[in-house]
Amino acid sequence: MSDLFTITAEPLAPTIESARKALKRYYGYDSFRPMQEDIIRNILAGKDTVVLMPTGGGKSICFQIPAVVSEGTCIVVSPLIALMKDQVEALKGNGIPAAYINSSVGQSEANDIARQAVGGQLKLLYVSPEKLLSEGFLQFLRRVNISLFAIDEAHCISSWGHDFRPEYTQLSALRRHFPGTPIMALTATADRLTKRDIITQLEMHEPRVFLSSFDRPNINLIVRPGQNRVDGVLDFIARHPGEPGIIYCLSRKQCETLCAKLTAKGLKAGHYHAGMTPLQRGKVQEAFLQDDLQVIVATIAFGMGIDKSNVRWVIHYNLPKNIEGYYQEIGRAGRDGAPATAVLFYSFADVMQMREMVTKDVPARQAQLNTAKLERMQQFAEAASCRRKILLNYFSESLGQDCNNCDICRNPPTTFDGTLIAQKALSAAARSRERVAINLLIDILRGMRNQAVLSGGYDQIKTYGAGSDLPYLDWYSYVHQMLNDGLFYIAYEEGYALKITERGQQVLKGQLTLNLKKFQPAEKAEKPTRASKKAAADAAAVFTGTPEARLFEQLRKLRKQIADEQGVPPYVVFSDATLQEMAVEQPSSRVAMLAVSGVGMKKFDTYGEAFIKVILEHGTPKAIPSEDAVEVAAPRPRAAAKSAASATDVNDSEDATFQLHRLGLSPEAIAERRGLVVSTVRQHLERAYAKGLDLRVHDFVTDSQLAEIVTARAQLGGEPALRDLFDHLREKYDYFQLRLAVLYHKRLRGQA
Structure with missing residues (x-):
């Protein structure tokens, strides 16, 4: 045996x-x-x-x-x-x-x-x-x-x-x-x-x-306009070179067409859909699991239960039909806990196409359910508030504060105090004994005299017509914002009636205020200009020269070699998160390697020595006591030590911060790990960028924010002081963001 x-x-x-x-x-x-x-x-x-x-x-x-x-x-x-x-x-x-x-x-x-x-x-x-x-x-x-x-x-x-x-x-x-x-x-x-x-x-x-909490804070949530999707996909992948990802498409033809465009650009991509034979699908899936393919372009037939821990991003080329499916699909990214990104391309045409699909050839009850869930997905895509809050509210979970890791949090829309509007809707729902669905609630608020309103006696309640000053589309937007913000939930089993949550009761009683986004009809997104494309390409440069980054790549190559020899996916050997910890800690003994998260006894016995060998060949490992002996270094003279420290300690500390940034850690995580304050970490990152190292600037300032800051500098003229820029932008950005934006602009112009 x-x-x-x-x-x-x-x-x-x-x-x-x-x-x-x-x-x-x-x-x-x-x-x-x-x-x-x-x-x-x-x-x-x-x-x-x-x-x-x-x-x-x-x-x-x-x-x-x-x-x-x-x-x-x-x-x-x-x-x-x-x-x-x-x-x-x-x-x-x-x-x-x-x-x-x-x-x-x-x-x-x-x-x-x-x-x-x-x-x-x-x-x-x-x-x-x-x-x-x-x-x-x-x-x-x-x-x-x-x-x-x-x-x-x-x-x-x-x-x-x-x-x-x-x-x-x-x-x-x-x-x-x-x-x-x-x-x-x-x-x-x-x-x-x-x-x-x-x-x-x-x-x-x-x-x-x-x-358990459904919050996946490591996943960056982004929704982008549905125009120019191919360019958007190519631009995104260029910013994430070598990182495995999944693109979900609506149809088999879309999968094949997009995959062909990606491979034409030199990317290692494959497509996957139910129209392929089991053998064909199995080969593509195996190649992706083995890291032989970077990108899978697939229908929703792909991915359920796939245990690949190092998927770094998921793109939805079309609007999903419900939030449950969307949540499960984006959950295939970042399973190792490291930073990951979920991008959703959205247009209203997607809604019309999907509505036809989810209601065709299904019983009336199922069609109604499908439509209601599609509308919630649409409202997520059109959201005016933190997207993570919306996801968690859907699963009956509250997030105490905005996540600061979605596009809305990074670039919030203009809002107004919508407490009175919300109270009118909540009051109408309460006086209707929480038995009415969204459309009927809006009819009551607007004072409509149709059969549904009159037969229910809703024209007799106190809040009948209380919202007659607002058109239907405005109310439709505001009620869905209230759903997204957790003031209502939909009781599907009770005719899709709106039920008031505890948070909704607090708003109704005046214990909480609510900000709403002013309803505006959807407009076409601007096409990217040649200049914006160049700026994106310049920002996509990735620095790979740090010692930790080089060691991480060597460990990945060893993992791939072992996985191919054993016929298993690379993540079965070790996860990306485990390799990242090895690259930072550089364990050189059995005890040190077993202290790395994800290295158990069996895995050490099977793979440990091979990985230690690569770490030792890479350079001097960090001083971690071995299990056999502890060497005590002779003390250096205090003056000599102080002199050496003055020459190297600051640079070493900044390098350590930058290396952790390249491994995907946020400034807060770096500060916690290194025992520093966040402001010091930001100073290290700013200096690294000023030296010419390729910081992930877009982690801190988006393209639209960079454009706004650059425009403001041009309006002020010359080389304005940061304080003037800060005041001109009405304190919208902190000094760290402003300094990064200025450096970014100078690098684009070849001045830095």
Whole structure:
């Protein structure tokens, strides 16, 4: 028997302490993420559990660790072959015995896997719902000592969900056949109704529901006008050289056409859609997972459950049909926690096209639901307030302050005090006993005398006609802004009635004020000029000469070489986040390498020495004590030390700050890591840029902001003082932004 299957079962009553030890031994992490430990405690106590956690939030750990420390085998129900394959390869790479049975596995291999499961040699067995429910499989499972059932992508069980799959509705058979075995349901996207369906249809016994924050603060959210999309895509990729990404298109033809344009520009791109054969799709997906392709251009057929942790960006070429799907798709970027970007191209024509698609050949109830969800997606694209707040409000979560990592926060629109308008709408909803949908609420506010208003007696309520001074489109915009801001939610199961939230009650009672964006009809976006294109190209230069950046690239090459030799995706060896930490910390011993997050015992034994060798060949590693001996350097004379420090310490400190910036850390994160104040970090970055190093200026000042600052300088004439520029722009930008903009402009003109 292979040493892969030498894992030792824990005692009959595993503890959270044994779970922590398993986390360190097999995954290389020192502690659980928020909520993971509570989830694991609940399942180890034999209780049914529902986990609502965003993509990249660590859902898999929640059932994999209990499986490792418990007697028996965890049966994981997963909808996609690719997901099973990836997770099983990752588990084996960590030293955990796992396997999968689905349509891609031959009968002889399936028989071998079944014998291992019956013999207690597997900790996790992944199966598709179709296989699980096939004739004889449930009878086979009776011979297996099952520790728990984990239902992944559990939103597929609900007709209210965005990815309903009929075969999932039969999973209630698990409760009937295995009444004493705990069930864990996991999903990254579930609204209120979907969560209720999951619990009901799986016949769960008083499950504890764990709702993790859906906030993915590392993802930069951007919406761009729908004109000139190809140029926009090419410009974006030029700014992110070598970074893997996914582009989602509406149609198969779009996928192929855009992919051809990208490859014509020399990019390593492939397309993926349901019209391709399984073999063709498999080759493209494998090439992307292996980092042989940088870009996948795909329909939504691609990506569900793809466990590639180093996807750095996701582009939506067209408007998605609902927020659940959009959220899940952007969640495929930045799963390693490093900075990532989500770009959505939007035009009103997309709405019309998508409306036709979601209402064609479907029952009236489903068409109405699809239309309502599409309208919420449209309002997200047209938002006037923090986009992350809107996403989180949709999933019944509040964000206390603006995120400062979306295009709206970086360039907020002009707003006005809309508290009175909001109170009129909230009052009309309350006096209508929260039974009316958006259009009827607007009719009541505007004093319409149609059948729906009169038959409901709504012409008799106090706020009837209270908003007659505003046209329909204005009210439509303001009510949707209130939805986005969490004052209302839509009860789809009650005829799409608007319900007032606690936040809405606070606005209604005058306890909170509300700013609204003045409604303006959509206008065509300006086409990029030749000058703006050149400025974008100049800003796309990426600095790769820092020691950490060079080491990171060497480690990536080694990872790719090992992955190709073993036939696994590179991220199965180590994630980008782990390699970045290696590049910064430069571990040169077993103890130091095991201290890197993501390096467990199995992975160190398999890969550790090879990576240490590359680090040592790169240059002198940081002084980290080895496990065998600690060398104590002889003290230097104080005067000599002070003299050397005066010559090098400042530069070294600035270089260290800049290297962390190049690895994607924000000034706040750098300050926390280095024990500095943020203002000092900003000074370091500004000096680095002044020296000619290629700072990611657009992390701090957008193209439109740069243009505004440059225009203001021209209006003042000559070389205006920063104080004059600050006052002229009415304190809109801080001095750090102004100084970067001035340097940027000088570099474009060849003056710096």
